Amino acid sequence: MxxxxxxxxxxxxxxxxxxxxxxxxxxxxxxxxxxxxxxxxxxxxxxxxxxxxxDKIPEETAGPYPGDGSNGPDILTTSGIVRGDIRSSFGSASAVAQGIPLTIKLNLQKDCAAYAGAAIYLWHCDMDGKYSMYSQGVTTENYLRGVQEADANGAVTFQSIFPAAYSGRWPHIHFEVYPDLAQATSAGTKSVTSQLALPEDVCKTVYATSGYETSVRNMSQTSLARDMVFRDGTEHQLATVTGDVNSGYTATLTVAV
The missing domain is CATH 1.20.5 (Single alpha-helices involved in coiled-coils or other helix-helix interfaces)
Structure with missing residues (x-):
């Protein structure tokens, strides 16, 4: 059917x-x-x-004031350079850098894992834009320089002050990464030399406080887009900064080498 x-x-x-x-x-x-x-x-x-x-941190210049022996004095072989608080000078020097407190936290990575046991030598200018060991008036000081060994998580922490903006440069912090502490403290072979950039809004807030007056003018004359180091991009170099001028700030950056 x-x-x-x-x-x-x-x-x-x-x-x-x-x-x-x-x-x-x-x-x-x-x-x-x-x-x-x-x-x-x-x-x-x-x-x-x-x-x-x-994505690795870009290789950058160490600048004219490294203090690692590559341009004049070498602080890395001096006893006392391994320290977390870099605000004061050490050894025969005694000055203490003044300014808004800044904690610097760097997380080291290599091959997508924590770079435990590596070491960082970090340095930057003071609130007047001067570099210890080099600038007039502070050549006998060695503050705002220090070395730290990364922990099991690849983390290093420095207690410092917020650096100034000096003429011709965006506010920044220098650092060198070494495979281990022994090489860092003997000015041995570096894995990378780079710089950390500080965000504009935080810089403007800090520079509105007493002691940073010259930074206001210097910062107004440059930008990240024009800076000789950061003009090619800051994707891997611009720190995340939290805090305030009363309690201080914390700058955090992941550094892949």
């Missing part, structure tokens, strides 16, 4: 069966599409994460 003339009951049953089949087929297709979409999202996220942790 043909399926054309089996009556209304048969036709309704057939129609319902077809709709059910289409519904199930549609659901299976949606599940498959969702699975594909989820897989693509996971793959994209994984690729982004890998890219982010393998």
């Amino acid at each position: 043909d399926n054309h003339d089996r009556g209304l009951a048969y036709d309704l049953k057939t129609l319902l069966n077809r709709r059910r089949a289409l519904f199930l087929l549609g659901g299976a297709s949606l599940t498959a599409l969702a699975a594909c979409s989820s897989a693509e999202t996971t793959a994209t996220a994984t690729t982004t994460t890998v890219k982010a942790c393998t």
Whole structure:
């Protein structure tokens, strides 16, 4: 018998069966599409994460005041250079750098993992834009210079003061990464030399306080886009800074080498 003339009951049953089949087929297709979409999202996220942790900190100049023996004096071989609080001079020097407190936290990474046991030599100018060991009036001082060994998480912390903006440069902090503490304290082979940039809004707030008056003028004459070091981009060098002028600030940066 043909399926054309089996009556209304048969036709309704057939129609319902077809709709059910289409519904199930549609659901299976949606599940498959969702699975594909989820897989693509996971793959994209994984690729982004890998890219982010393998993007290395740019190599930059150490500038004219490194104090590592490459341009004049070498502080790295001096007893006492390994320290977390770099605000005061040490050894035969005794001056203490004044300014808004700044805690500097750097997280060292290598091959997407914590770079435990590596060491950082860090230095920057004072609130007058002067570098100890080099600038007039502070050549016999060695404040705002120090070395720290990274802990098991690749972290190092320095207690310092907020540096000035001096003529021709955006506010910044210098650092060198060494494979281990022994090489850092003997001015050995460096893994990388780079610089950390400080964000504009925080700088303007700090420079509005007493003692930083010259920084206001100096900073107004430059920008990150024009700075000789940072004009090619600060994606991996601009620190995240939190805090306020009363309690001090904390600058944080991940450094992949």
